[in-house]
Amino acid sequence: MIWKHIDTCRFLYNLFLEEKIRVYQSENKSLTMFDLSNMIPELKKQHEWMSETNSQSLQAVSRNVETAFKNFFRKKANFPKFKSKKNPVQSFQIPQHYEVNLTENKVKLPKLGIVKTVISRKFVGTLKTSTVSATSTGKYYISVLVDDGLKEPELVPFDSSNTVGIDVGLTSFLVTSDGIKEDNPRYLKNSLARLKHLQQLVSRKVKGSNNRKKSVRKVAILHEQISNQRSDFLHKHSFKLVSENQAIAVETLNISGMLKNHKLARSISDVGWSELFRQLEYKCNMYGKTLLKIGQFEPSSKLCSICGYINHDLTLEDREWTCPECGIHHDRDINAAINIKKMALQAQNLLPNSG
Ligand SMILES: [Zn+2]
Numbered sequence: 001m002i003w004k005h006i007d008t009c010r011f012l013y014n015l016f017l018e019e020k021i022r023v024y025q026s027e028n029k030s031l032t033m034f035d036l037s038n039m040i041p042e043l044k045k046q047h048e049w050m051s052e053t054n055s056q057s058l059q060a061v062s063r064n065v066e067t068a069f070k071n072f073f074r075k076k077a078n079f080p081k082f083k084s085k086k087n088p089v090q091s092f093q094i095p096q097h098y099e100v101n102l103t104e105n106k107v108k109l110p111k112l113g114i115v116k117t118v119i120s121r122k123f124v125g126t127l128k129t130s131t132v133s134a135t136s137t138g139k140y141y142i143s144v145l146v147d148d149g150l151k152e153p154e155l156v157p158f159d160s161s162n163t164v165g166i167d168v169g170l171t172s173f174l175v176t177s178d179g180i181k182e183d184n185p186r187y188l189k190n191s192l193a194r195l196k197h198l199q200q201l202v203s204r205k206v207k208g209s210n211n212r213k214k215s216v217r218k219v220a221i222l223h224e225q226i227s228n229q230r231s232d233f234l235h236k237h238s239f240k241l242v243s244e245n246q247a248i249a250v251e252t253l254n255i256s257g258m259l260k261n262h263k264l265a266r267s268i269s270d271v272g273w274s275e276l277f278r279q280l281e282y283k284c285n286m287y288g289k290t291l292l293k294i295g296q297f298e299p300s301s302k303l304c305s306i307c308g309y310i311n312h313d314l315t316l317e318d319r320e321w322t323c324p325e326c327g328i329h330h331d332r333d334i335n336a337a338i339n340i341k342k343m344a345l346q347a348q349n350l351l352p353n354s355g
Helices: 002-027 033-037 040-046 048-052 055-073 186-204 210-244 255-259 262-271 273-287 332-347
Strands: 089-094 099-101 106-109 113-116 126-135 140-147 163-168 174-176 247-251 290-294 320-322 329-331
Touching: 002 033, 002 040, 002 048, 002 055, 002 089, 002 126, 033 055, 040 048, 040 055, 055 089, 163 210, 163 332, 174 332, 186 210, 210 273, 247 273, 247 332, 273 290, 290 332, 329 332
Parallel strands: 163 247, 247 290
Antiparallel strands: 089 126, 099 106, 106 113, 126 140, 163 174, 320 329
């Protein structure tokens, strides 16, 4: 029944997306969330099996399609993509009319009935949308959005002494203006090497054979493990940065542009910078901290953070350099992180605009 919901919602999402694109191209008109929702009764007549799915879960799909386009137009996301059956995590939403029993460890879902669960965290508040997801390794999750009714914490004031600048890069995962360098974890690299090996094993097995299925499953399990390892690593560092500082300055990177550079693509996507920035943003909101975002600026590495001299001769290979103007010896990435912090504070009028 969970898979029936997932498959139907994916089918509907792709159909809505296709329809929205078609109408836009042929009539130069933009279908709204309501236009899409209004198509559902007719679709149910055409495809009787759609009625087996909770109708509010179907309604939620039209909202998701609209959100995907809004994020695209606000330049927060790429153009909406069709959902693939092959995605490692598949999901559908239940906007309301479900119950969570925290004492008996179960949830009651429309069309699905009572489902036994392991509850990871107790909560108090009004239930909002929930999302049911299934992984390719056969695990099922429900995540519940709860409105706790509390106001967002007041913003903690910040100044130069409690603001940190961070620079992200390929040599170190992140470098702070305080001179701390965090490297990519070795276990991720080890897991990736093992993944490559397992994927080769799959390609050697006969299609449709049981042995191949076993190998595919091993790949899925390792994929999930890598994703959990990466998530732990990112949560640990984003939490540390947010708790130790009142403001965090970052450079908004053109990550999708960088991913087009094929050589860098693999390692960058493994590093997960965009996920780090996402976590920093919501954790700052949660704790009343400020995330200062500055546009990408060319000389962040080339600018001497002490005297403002610009080293035009600096190449990607130069990890350290000495400023010919003031004689300071720089670590390339720490200097960049200091510049990011300075630029962000100048934009807030918290530092004079000197060089
Ligand atoms: Zn200098």
